[in-house]
Amino acid sequence: MNSIRLTVNGREREIEVEACKLLVHAVREDLGLTGTHVGCLTGDCGACTVLVDGASVKSCSVLAVQADGAEITTIEGVAGDGGLHPVQQAFWDEFGFQCGYCLPGMLLTARELLDRTPDPDDDAIVQAINGNLCRCTGYGSIVRAIRCAATRMAASGEPAGEAS
Ligand code: FES
Numbered sequence: 001m002n003s004i005r006l007t008v009n010g011r012e013r014e015i016e017v018e019a020c021k022l023l024v025h026a027v028r029e030d031l032g033l034t035g036t037h038v039g040c041l042t043g044d045c046g047a048c049t050v051l052v053d054g055a056s057v058k059s060c061s062v063l064a065v066q067a068d069g070a071e072i073t074t075i076e077g078v079a080g081d082g083g084l085h086p087v088q089q090a091f092w093d094e095f096g097f098q099c100g101y102c103l104p105g106m107l108l109t110a111r112e113l114l115d116r117t118p119d120p121d122d123d124a125i126v127q128a129i130n131g132n133l134c135r136c137t138g139y140g141s142i143v144r145a146i147r148c149a150a151t152r153m154a155a156s157g158e159p160a161g162e163a164s
């Protein structure tokens with residue numbers, strides 16, 4: 001077993017993991033954060049997306065030990081004390097999900113996009129969510145939701161990483 005330290009949603013955590021354990025399994029089983037979903041386990045669907053040091057990462061494609069010392073944000077860390085993050089609110093308002101299975105990964109991908117590109121055009125949004133599959137929505141409402149979030153956050157002067 002290997003002891004690793006992580007900062008998870010702003011909180012220091014230390015867990016013991018086998019060398020071969022995937023980060024997605026450590027997040028769900030050892031950290032108890034089951035909002036990170038398991039889909040394909042082959043890096044294709046994006047359901048397992050988390051932020052590692054601010055970058056969106058498919059956590060099924062990374063070993064937990066590789067994340068030692070990193071700052072991890074999962075879907076549980078997106079909303080702030082004041083309620084939903086603007087990206088979450090926009091997905092709600094624009095019907096950006098149906099079954100919701102893709103939603104945690106999609107939201108974290110959207111948040112990373114808006115962190116680095118506050119005013120993305122539709123092509124940039126489509127490019128950003130290219131690795132996140134959704135079986136339900138047809139993607140149009142997801143693109144609208146991300147555009148809506150960008151517009152609202154620009155109006156409020158709020159960076160994507162700051163939950164309200
Ligand atoms: S479960 Fe990780 S990309 Fe599908």
Ligand code: FES
Nearest residue numbers: 098100134135136
């Ligand atoms: S809302 Fe069902 S997979 Fe996206």
